[in-house]
Amino acid sequence: MTSKPIGVAVLGLGNVGSEVVRILTENAEDFEARIGAPLEIRGIAVRRIDGDRGVPAELLTDDPAELVGRDDVDIVVEVLGGIDIPRKLVLSALEKGKSVITANKALLAEYTGELADAAEKSRADLYFEAAVAGAIPVVRPLMQSLAGDRVNKVAGIVNGTTNFILSAMDETGADYAETLAEAGRLGYAEADPTADVEGYDAASKAAILASIAFHTRVTAGDVYREGISKITSDDLETAKSLDCTIKLLAICERIVTAKGKERISARVYPALVPLEHPLASVNGAFNAVVVEAEAAGRLMFYGQGAGGAPTASAVLGDLVMAARNKFYGGRGPLESKYAKLKVAPMGDILTRYYVSMQVADKPGVLATVAAEFSKRDVSISTVRQQGSGDGARLVVVTHLAADSALSETVASLEQLDVVVHVASVLRLEGTTV
Structure with a gap:
């Protein structure tokens, strides 16, 4: 005897x-066998009903609110994108x-609390594995597999567009604008790539990961964010000379x-990563997330982070x-927010830095520059001078220092007569010295 079908509404095609x-x-028969009851698509909401959409025309509707409200719909799958309309639905x-x-990572990063409260009040399930890193299973392991452990850090490459661009720049030596244009031609970058290249997409995902890992509500507005649009081919060449590459990282x-x-930190920025670090070899449009937990140690999740x-x-x-929960009467995991940890300001974060500056080619420059770092207790690890004359460039790599101290140092360097321009300031992740 066939069990009563479970009705599904799909928002977005x-x-x-x-x-x-x-x-x-x-794969309808396989899904029925896995669940115990058949799944039936009750309707598919689209913005416009036009042309051949590859599905039975009777399933299409341009009224998603009516579809969501139908009594024969048990589960709603939201893949519309955007925030305002999906939030209401x-x-x-x-x-x-x-x-x-x-x-919808943007929706979750802004309104996780509101949605979680609504789910808890009505005893409904809210699942969002696909909101972070596409096919890579990282949300469920954090919520369930590591529920008995203490997660200390989650860091990774969670945006395929930026990883493709940086990987291509590193491999070909092309500049940012040229590589972005190629990413657009190949379909890796949107017509308006701002959300990707300026780090907004990664910041939304970082907010979700931090919320789950640290049992604290974190929104996209809590995440410090920098994008990759200022990365140059010179930066990547210097990174190679330091046995590093550059990746856009989300770090929680x-x-x-x-x-x-x-406290907790949630931040997104391009960083130098040592070549021996597992994230350094993640290239193209692939994503990877590394989780560090006290009992489990280091775990790495790798795979395709986007695509249909x-x-x-x-x-x-x-x-x-x-x-399955509908069929057997169970419930998925609820939001865990008991810790209520505060998000630390970026100025309190300790990391290493790479500072590249164009300088005057004359005696005493190094001593003058080093003095500015010393005044703020920013210890220098290595210094390299590249080029000469008008093309003289000084590259400084620091030991661990507070972000606030480094920011003050960079501001002071810009005022020095011997410094023509501070070209790049990047963090160095994956080391502890």
Whole structure:
């Protein structure tokens, strides 16, 4: 005897939504066997009903609110993108007790608390594995597999567009603008790449990861953010000479302040990464996340971080979990926010730095520059001079220093007569000296 079908509404029929519908349709019998009941698509919400969308026309609707409110819909899959409209639809679904699966990192990074509260109040499930790193399973391991451990750090490459650009610049020696244009031609970069190249996308994902790992609500506004648009081919060449490469990293970690207070840091920026570090070899549009936990040690998750099929895989994994809960009467994990740790300001963060500056080619320059670092207790690890005459460049790598001290040092360097211009300031991650 066939069990009562579980009704699914799909909001959005773009790259991800199309793959979700295709896989769900082609493997209907397998999904029924895994869940215990058949899944039936009740409707698919699109912005415009036009042309051949590759699905039965009767399933299409341009009224997502009506679809979400239908009594025969048990689970809502949101893959629309954007914030305002999805927020209303997801809240409406949760308030009606319907389970929600979303891949919308921007929505979650801004309104995790509101959505989690609505889910808890109505005893509905809220799943979002696909919101971070596409097909890579990192959300569920943090929420469930490591629930009995203490996570101290989560760091990784979580944006495929920027990783493709930096990898290509490193390999070819091309400049940023040229490589960005090539990424656009190949479909790796959007027509407006701002969210990717300026770090907004990665910051949203960092907020989600920090919230889960440290049992504290963190929003995108709490995440310090820098993008890759100022990275030059010279920076990558110098990185090679230091046995490093440059990656856009999302870093979430526990820190202890000078006053002994436990805080968390969530930040996104391009950084030099030593070639022996596991993240240094992650190239192209691939993503990777490294988790450091007290008992488990270091774990690494690697794979395709974007794309229709990989992201759909994560969405469907969540869909199976939510459907099983509907069938057997269980519930997914609730939001854990008991720790309520404060987010430390960027100025308190200790890391190493790479500072590249164009300088006058004359005696005494090094001593003058070094004095500015010394005044603020920023210890220098190595100094390299490259070129001569008008092309003279000084590259300084520091030991661990507070971000505030380094910022003050850079500001003072800009005022020196012997410094023509501070060209680049990058952090160096993956070392402890």
